[in-house]
Amino acid sequence: MSTQFRLPLTAAPTYAREDFAVSPSNADAVARVEAWPAWPEGRLALIGPAGVGKTHLARAWAAAHDAVVVEATGDDAPDLPALRGKAILVEDADRRAEGTALSDEALFHILNMAGVDGGTVLLTGRAAPVGWAANVPDLRSRLNALCVASIEAPDDVVLEAVLRRAFEHRLLKPDPDLYPYLLLRLPRSAAEAIAAADLLDEAAAQMRRELNKALAREVLGDFEGDEEG
Incomplete structure (x- = not known):
């Protein structure tokens, strides 16, 4: 008797802005993200629990503005000089200790690029930046000062x-x-x-x-x- 194997058929995930459902649970966050480039000091942190759409909204913004995506939990360190004057998305910034790509010093330099030569930075995380680990005092002050857009639990x-x-x-x-x-x-x-x-x-x-x-x-x-x- 032959065994029928199930093929792993899945569609590639898409992050089209028109596919993002806006509701009272995320409308304020959407408005703050879409207020770019009028972010205070060119920086914004997009936060919320896992699975509420942070990546979808952030990747849609990145695609719209040709942003460089930095995976904080990855292994490839960003080329900091090449990021100057760019739009930058730092994904999972609160979890950077889980990878080797983004040190405290590198994140500090990325935040300092915001507002310089047209540079801007969007970061995603699960909780408010004031609670993110930071061993560099100057990074701590930058994180504490970030403007925050929060996505609530889904309706x-x-x-x-x-x-x-x-x-x-x-x-x-x-x-x-x-x-x-x-x-x-x-x-x-x-x-x-x-x-x-x-x-x-x-x-x-x-x-x-x-x-x-x-x-x-x-x-x-x-x-x-x-x-x-």
């Missing part, structure tokens, strides 16, 4: 958009009524929504089932709230 508009992107990324087309069903039961967390999409994707493939409410009811029992609430 229904954003959560549905997260679910739709998660299913589209997996090339899945669930029944339309699955979305309101999930929105009534999932925690207000983009990470939980993505985890639910992963579970449903796997279950639908293994059980050869349609992606609908019946499957969700079986698979996501731990997520469900009051059926009549």
